[in-house]
Amino acid sequence: MNDKLIIGGKEITNRFFTGTGKHPNNAIIPQIVEEAKIEVITVALRRVDLTSPQENILNYIPKDCILLPNTSGARNAEEAVRIAKLARACGCGNWVKIEVISDNKYLLPDNYETVKAAEILVKEGFVVLPYVSPDLMVAKALEDAGAAAVMPLGAPIGTNRGLQTKELIRILIDEIKLPIIVDAGIGRPSEAAEAMEMGAAAVLANTAVATARDPVAMAKAFSMAVEAGRKAYMAGLGPVRKEAEASSPLTGFLD
């Protein structure tokens, strides 16, 4: 069965995306990519520390991965556009995860500024994946703007609290034609599977992998759960009933 996710003209087989933040060391990243067959991976852009230059994270990301730079650190649309352009100037493709955050407690995205940034970045030729609070009208605005996907949060970043926004994400899946990629807050593979069973196009989890006791094994578990959830969605879940319906014939017993 050919069930590839196509974003920005690229075919993606593994619908589990992960990130490169919070890992105990960079050397674990290529192991995660290999073991979990990761195809899309996020990075951030930061000022170089002139007093002690850091390792280049790109040395740890296999070249065939699709790099998804985020605009973390941006507090408004203008800053997000600036960061996106700088990221593209690094020469690693034109994908961008728009992340505009000015709330330091819950790190909730600023949907309004995110839409503004998306409108600009699409015109600039980026493949735009905006991280948003799940809101139907915002998702429609992003669709109109030409975004490549919509990335609603399951719960606040780094909380591992799971699919708290399930009902709102379900509405996006029903109403929006773009791929819906659940990002942020997913803590367990079962939650990723649940998102996929609902019809999410993909799941991105970074903290859940990076903070697991064994991140490599956890990445693999997430990939398997996402694949299982996708297969279940494609197979069509059986109906939910209030009362029992026998699975075995009720006739033909011994008297």
Place this chain on the structure above:
Amino acid sequence: MKLIVNGRDEILDREMTILEFLQTKGIDPSVVVVEYNLDIADREKWGEITLKDSDKLEILQFVGGG
């Protein structure tokens, strides 16, 4: 000559290009991106742009992120 690099004052005792500045700081030019006075500086021009007093540089690189 005083520059502002990544938001901090940086004193240069002689003229140099962006490329030379990166090299004196031990930064591998192939892994960074440079914003020169708020515009992205083309990699090919780093060896040609000579830094002036009060110039602003942002030197960025990819790091781990989600």
